[in-house]
Amino acid sequence: MAFGGNPVFANNKNFSNKPPQFQGAPPQLYPQGYPGAPTQGGYAQTGYAQPGQQYSPEQLQQMYNQPPASQSQMGRMSFDDVIIKTVATLALVIVGAAIGWFVPALMIPGAIVGLVLGLVNSFKREPSKILILSYxxxxxxxxxxxxxxxEKLYSGIVIQAVLGTLIVFALTLVLYRSGKFRATPKMTRFFMIALGGYALFSLVNFGIMLFGGMAGNPWGMRSIHIFGIPLGVIIGIVAIGLAAFSLILDFTSIDQGVKNGLPAKYSWSxxxxxxxxxxxxxxEILRLLAILRGND
Structure with missing residues (x-):
């Protein structure tokens, strides 16, 4: 479960609102062959005029027309890098899901190891490609x-959950890109409080289910009805809202990371x-659908 945004972005000192400064950087910090990179003598080897050299107007115009170096060329985080790495991690999730579908015995070990790796990656300051892909x-x-x-209990529920996830993701991204929805400090504080309450409820409910405190109720306290509505439906809707806001925090972190010129390795974060x-x-969507269909 995501606990709001990416903690690596929030905790890392490299994330600041101050744009990166490259002036005066030593030659080894520039990518090889990058126009304008200083040599040990302090001047560029290629791409720009050096003291004592004469260039024709055509040569100067050609140098002026050279495109600027991209984020990737400068070894900096870019949106393309984030997209590629996210596709890679999600592809591995799908591969693991296909295996787990046919080998159900892997569900419990997957949940335990996945939780441990998720916590390790969340609190690790430097991203680890191997640990992230393992997660x-x-x-x-x-x-x-x-x-x-x-799926064996409720035919078609997986497709419904996948479509629901894609729809929520797409709507959240559109709202964020339009600028109509942003993660303000006040909303973020409210989100963290609500997330803490949800985490506490989930922990208590898991303990009740584990020790059989509510026999006959497959979802624990979520199966309790309040005014004829399963508590799990109410909790599920709230959790989906929290997950959607967590996506907003993720988008914000990525925007800040690219604008501040973080090293490319943080694309993995x-x-x-x-x-x-x-x-x-x-x-959350899958569980909500299961509660609704089980209540029919």
Missing amino acids: ALFEGFFLGGFSGFL AAFGLTVTLVWLYV
Whole structure:
């Protein structure tokens, strides 16, 4: 489960509102062959005029027309990098889910290892590609087993949950890109309080289910009816809203990371944050649909 945005972005000192400064940087910090990179003597080897050299107007115009270096060329985080790495992690989740679907015994180990790796990656200051991809695979094992179990009970529920996840993601992205919805400090504080309450409820409910405190209720306290409505429906709607806001925090973190010129390795942190949130969103939608269909 995602606990709001990507903690690597929030905790890392590299994330600040001050744009990166490249002036006076030593030659080794520039990518090889980058126009304007200073040599040990302090001047560019290629791309710009050096003291004592004469250039024709055509040569100067050609140098002026050279395109600026991209974020990737400068070894900086870019939106393309984040998209590629997110696709890679989600693809591994799908592969793990396919395996878990046919080998349900992997569901519990996948859930435990996935939770541990998720916590490790969340609090690790430097992103680890191997740990992030491992998280995606084991989380896939859990999703495959859980989805396969519910699909046998309620035919077609997995497709419905996948479509629901895609719709929420698309709507959230459109709202964010339009500038109509932003993560203000006040909303973020409210989100963290609500998320803490949800996490506490989930922990208590899991303990009740684990020790059989509510026999005959497959979802624990979520099966309790309040004014004829299962508590799980109310909690599920709130959780989906929290997951959607978590996506807004992820988008904000990625925007800040690209604008502030973070090193390219933090694209893995962004991909991890998005993957965690999307997995959480899918599980909440799947469980909500199961409660609704089981209540028919």
